[in-house]
Amino acid sequence: MNNESEVKVNVFNNKNFLLVFLGSLVSDLGSVIYSFVVGFYILEISNNNAFLQGVYLAVCSIVLLVVMLIGGVLCDRYNKARIMYISDFAKGICVFLSAVGMMIFPDHETHIVLLFIIGILGNIASGLFSPASTSLLPHIVEDQLLQQANAVLSIKSSVQSILGIIIAGILYNMFPPTVLFMIVGRCYIISGISELFVRYNHVPSEEHLTVKVMFRDMKDGLVYLKTKKVIMIIIEAVLFINFFFAPISSNFIPYFVKTDLTTAGSYLLDSVLDPEMWLSVISVIMGAATLIGATILAARERMEKCGRSMVISLSVVAADLITITLCYWFGVVKGMSINLFLIVLAIGSFIIGVAITFTNIPVSTVLMKLVDSDKLGKVSSITSVVSQALVPISSVVAGFILQYMGSTMLLAACTAGFVRTVVFLLTNREISEI
Helix, strand or coil, rough: CCCHHHHHCHHHHHHHHHHHHHHHHHHHHHHHHHHHHHHHHHHHHCCCCCCHHHHHHCCCCHHHHHHHHHHHHHHHHCHHHHHHHHHHHHHHHHHHHHHHHHHCCHHHHHHHHHHHHHHHHHHHHHHHHHHHHHHHHHHCCCCHHHHHHHHHHCCCCCCCHHEEEEHHHHHCCCCCHHHHHHHHHHHHHHHHHHHCCCCCCCCCCCCCCCHHHHHHHHHHHHHHHHHHHHHHHHHHHHHHHHHHHHHHHHHHHHHHHHHEEEEEEEECCCCCCCHHHHHHHHHHHHHHHHHHHHHHCCCCCCCCCCHHHHHHHHHHHHHHHHHHHHHHEEEEEHHHHHHHHHHHHHHHHHHHHHHHHHHHHHHHHHHHHHHHHHHHHHHHHHHHHCCCCCCCHHHHHHHHHHCCCCCHHHHHHHHHHHHHHHHHCCCCHHHHHC
């Protein structure tokens, strides 16, 4: 009896989940390496032009969000696993071709153009992949194992983030970006091969897909969402949380490493770590924190309501951001101690990692339970697009602020906005019902 019980609660006994897990482990590892390389390489070849980096992030985000709406419709009509492996193969080929193009044309201007092109093409593929991947899980995993599956995938993301950042930080100082792009391309291809063997009970749509039908399905998804007031509250909150938090990780930290830390002369562990490696350290710390949080949640029973815990976790993040902003002002700008800021940033990253995990996993699980399975693709794509709709704007605004107003202004603005959003959640009575 005990053995049977163990089998029932072990999500890895599910062959389809195992294939998806292994595929995403490899592809996400490639994505971490690619994001690390591109983030630094654009700054390196553009003389630390933070505004150009912000434009790059914005363009990629806009493409991703637009295509995700289409991807949500497609994955509710076509085989989700097939969409996933075709998308991974496409990303792998695109990254390979970009590496070849950079080797043929060595000038920096061409490299920037190629990075924009591959960013657009890669995010087209990701926009198709993401809703298919998200909506596939309830089709291959039993309801009682959904939280465990989400937690396991979060653990996987944490582990591969740690490994990917460490590997990327080391390899970035050893090899040119073209070599790293070749590695990333192989990761996507291997992931696609794993996803080739995923099987589930897919019922093809008998209706022929046209542009009119596609827009109708998108409208149906929006109408359906309006009937789910709880989901709309979450989307509204996440919209502004992403707007204010994304620039800190995507814009501020790479810029801080390339400017403040590189020109500091001496800094904590400078005999061991290059400036770029500190980005790896911060990412590893956050990855370890999410790993710990996901491990705890994987062992827990599924939460029926997550509103209260979500607000508490986000309040912790808000307090943490206030501390980081103040320490940057006194430690770096005022010259008190850059090492103090590095220590606070490291500790703060750990706290944020745990808090975000205790927010994301329960919320994702609750949303999967609230949405009908035949509408999950459309709804997941719409919720993702709406919740990230302001991220492209925040990337450009953050790049402008960094370039012309400085890092302190960016940190202060993001922290103030995040705190305001948390206050809104604290005063919203319906959050406790989620």
